[in-house]
Amino acid sequence: MTITTSAKGGPPVPAIELVNASKRFRTPGGGVFTALRDFDLTIAPGEFCAVVGPTGCGKSTTLTLVSGLERASAGSVKVDGKPVAGITPGVGFMFQQDAVFPWKSVLDNVAAGPRFRGQARSKANTAARDWLRRVGLAGFEDRYPHQLSGGMRKRVALAQSLITEPRVLLMDEPFSALDVQTRSIMSDELLGLWEQTRPAVIFVTHDLEEAIALADKVVVLTVGPGTVKEVFPINLPRPRRVQEIRFDADFIAIYEKIWEALRSEVQTAYARSTAAAAS
Amino acid sequence: MNAAGEQFGVTSAGSDLPSGESVLLSTSAPLSQETTRAGAWQLRWRRRVLMNISRLAIVAGLLGLWEWGVNAGHIDPFFWGEPSQVWATLRLWITVGTDHGSLAEQISVTLQEAVYGFLIGVAFGVILGIGLGSSRFLADLTSPFIKVGNSIPRIVLGSIFTVAFGFGIESKVILAAVLVFFGVFFNAFQGTREVDRNLAANARILGASRLQVTRQVVLPSAFTWILASLHVSFGFALIGAIVGEILGADKGLGLLIRSSQNNFDMNGVLGGMVVVAVIALLAELLITLLEKRILRWRPPSHSADMTAA
Numbered sequence: 001m002t003i004t005t006s007a008k009g010g011p012p013v014p015a016i017e018l019v020n021a022s023k024r025f026r027t028p029g030g031g032v033f034t035a036l037r038d039f040d041l042t043i044a045p046g047e048f049c050a051v052v053g054p055t056g057c058g059k060s061t062t063l064t065l066v067s068g069l070e071r072a073s074a075g076s077v078k079v080d081g082k083p084v085a086g087i088t089p090g091v092g093f094m095f096q097q098d099a100v101f102p103w104k105s106v107l108d109n110v111a112a113g114p115r116f117r118g119q120a121r122s123k124a125n126t127a128a129r130d131w132l133r134r135v136g137l138a139g140f141e142d143r144y145p146h147q148l149s150g151g152m153r154k155r156v157a158l159a160q161s162l163i164t165e166p167r168v169l170l171m172d173e174p175f176s177a178l179d180v181q182t183r184s185i186m187s188d189e190l191l192g193l194w195e196q197t198r199p200a201v202i203f204v205t206h207d208l209e210e211a212i213a214l215a216d217k218v219v220v221l222t223v224g225p226g227t228v229k230e231v232f233p234i235n236l237p238r239p240r241r242v243q244e245i246r247f248d249a250d251f252i253a254i255y256e257k258i259w260e261a262l263r264s265e266v267q268t269a270y271a272r273s274t275a276a277a278a279s
Numbered sequence: 280m281n282a283a284g285e286q287f288g289v290t291s292a293g294s295d296l297p298s299g300e301s302v303l304l305s306t307s308a309p310l311s312q313e314t315t316r317a318g319a320w321q322l323r324w325r326r327r328v329l330m331n332i333s334r335l336a337i338v339a340g341l342l343g344l345w346e347w348g349v350n351a352g353h354i355d356p357f358f359w360g361e362p363s364q365v366w367a368t369l370r371l372w373i374t375v376g377t378d379h380g381s382l383a384e385q386i387s388v389t390l391q392e393a394v395y396g397f398l399i400g401v402a403f404g405v406i407l408g409i410g411l412g413s414s415r416f417l418a419d420l421t422s423p424f425i426k427v428g429n430s431i432p433r434i435v436l437g438s439i440f441t442v443a444f445g446f447g448i449e450s451k452v453i454l455a456a457v458l459v460f461f462g463v464f465f466n467a468f469q470g471t472r473e474v475d476r477n478l479a480a481n482a483r484i485l486g487a488s489r490l491q492v493t494r495q496v497v498l499p500s501a502f503t504w505i506l507a508s509l510h511v512s513f514g515f516a517l518i519g520a521i522v523g524e525i526l527g528a529d530k531g532l533g534l535l536i537r538s539s540q541n542n543f544d545m546n547g548v549l550g551g552m553v554v555v556a557v558i559a560l561l562a563e564l565l566i567t568l569l570e571k572r573i574l575r576w577r578p579p580s581h582s583a584d585m586t587a588a
Binding site for chain 2: 089104
């Protein structure tokens with residue numbers, strides 16, 4: 001893992017910087033589908049940024065561009081001041097679907113990152129045990145993923161990402177498959193773990209409540225091709241309790257403000273999808 | 280195993296998994312579960328004994344009917360043999376030996392051919408399947424050749440191999456390998472194609488190199504497909520070895536069957552079949568054990584029990 005420090009004296013280098021980024025995909029029918037267009041976003045080191053927007057607006061595409069899984073068709077994508085080329089080092093990614101390896105035990109799953117990077121087994125296992133304890137899964141080292149509940153598998157995925165101590169953590173609706181209670185428990189735990197290592201985070205979600213409860217700023221995207229509509233700073237004090245913060249008066253005020261921006265996009269997206277279904 | 284027994288298997292396997300988010304909560308239940316589990320186990324055991332007794336009864340009944348048919352003159356033993364004489368032939372082979380040497384020697388030759396052919400076929404199938412599965416270009420390039428290769432009746436190749444490689448074990452090994460190859464190849468190919476893209480992406484982000492992705496993501500997920508093909512494949516290997524021997528050999532079970540046929544000794548043909556069947560069943564058992572060992576990580580499946588009984 002390479003560690004880049006910001007140039008001393010100069011302005012701090014943003015952890016993530018997308019300038020005029022666009023992403024076009026070729027469709028199977030031969031056409032071109034634009035997922036993102038002229039996308040600008042800057043995230044400071046250690047900043048928690050939530051991205052909300054209607055279905056199919058290219059939220060997840062931003063994450064694949066930052067991680068280096070896909071390359072931008074135009075514009076620039078930089079992580080720690082360096083243009084992204086290939087898989088970005090120092091990035092963690094939590095997928096919407098389960099992406100833990102079903103044939104590895106819980107311990108081996110968490111130790112996978114350090115092992116891929118050439119660390120000795122004993123050292124990787126020690127670190128993995130430590131992370132399993134932090135996510136509350138001590139004692140489950142020898143289980144296989146299919147023996148765990150959905151929430152527990154998410155914890156494994158979280159430990160698997162965080163063990164590499166990423167400076168940038170990308171999360172693609174990671175808790176959307178969980179039930180409401182488990183989801184807010186996981187959100188609280190995520191914040192606790194985030195405080196420990198403080199990576200910069202992009203958290204993609206379509207749940208505005210979740211976005212506000214977690215983030216330092218909420219970015220609202222337009223209906224696809226996605227571009228940034230508006231950015232809202234969230235100045236609620238930390239540490240936060242996700243389960244209770246939604247009753248806070250400030251929370252409700254900011255929720256209404258952001259919803260105002262989001263509503264028209266959601267309605268346009270909905271109108272489009274019903275029109276597509278009707279035709 | 281029947282559907283009811285399988286249901287018990289599934290529920291008891293499911294009950295020792297933590298079902299809720301909280302680990303503490305799940306400790307309150309085990310006592311009552313323990314007792315029902317013991318009951319279910321007893322029921323399962325009883326069913327199993329009953330099932331095996333019934334199966335034996337069916338076999339004994341069919342053999343008895345056959346033997347009676349021969350004795351009563353309804354079945355001509357010249358064409359169809361008779362169980363007591365098949366048994367006598369087998370005993371003769373075991374105690375005295377066959378016309379071509381001891382029975383153990385015939386078995387070991389056939390087994391050698393089948394096992395070598397199996398290993399070679401599996402190795403080529405896995406390597407080429409994964410190789411072509413991960414390269415779109417190679418897959419497109421070779422697909423017509425593979426389709427043609429797969430559509431010709433490969434048993435016929437046995438005639439060529441016998442002439443080209445002689446009466447020794449080589450021609451049989453090659454025929455067995457060819458028969459095994461295609462099944463394994465298509466499964467390995469498909470298994471590689473079906474690899475979960477998220478898993479591969481996750482591994483790459485966690486720092487895996489191309490080789491590591493292949494070894495730790497593509498291989499294990501393709502293995503579920505490959506192992507499924509191994510059950511059928513060992514059967515193919517045995518067929519390859521025996522057909523090869525029937526076409527021309529100086530040793531082996533196929534030769535034994537062939538020479539019995541030439542002497543119009545149907546009891547000898549049937550005796551050979553019995554030996555082959557026993558070998559096939561034992562191999563199946565070994566492969567099932569291997570599969571269970573390698574696929575430990577999989578949730579208990581519904582079809583796995585079919586062979587376990």
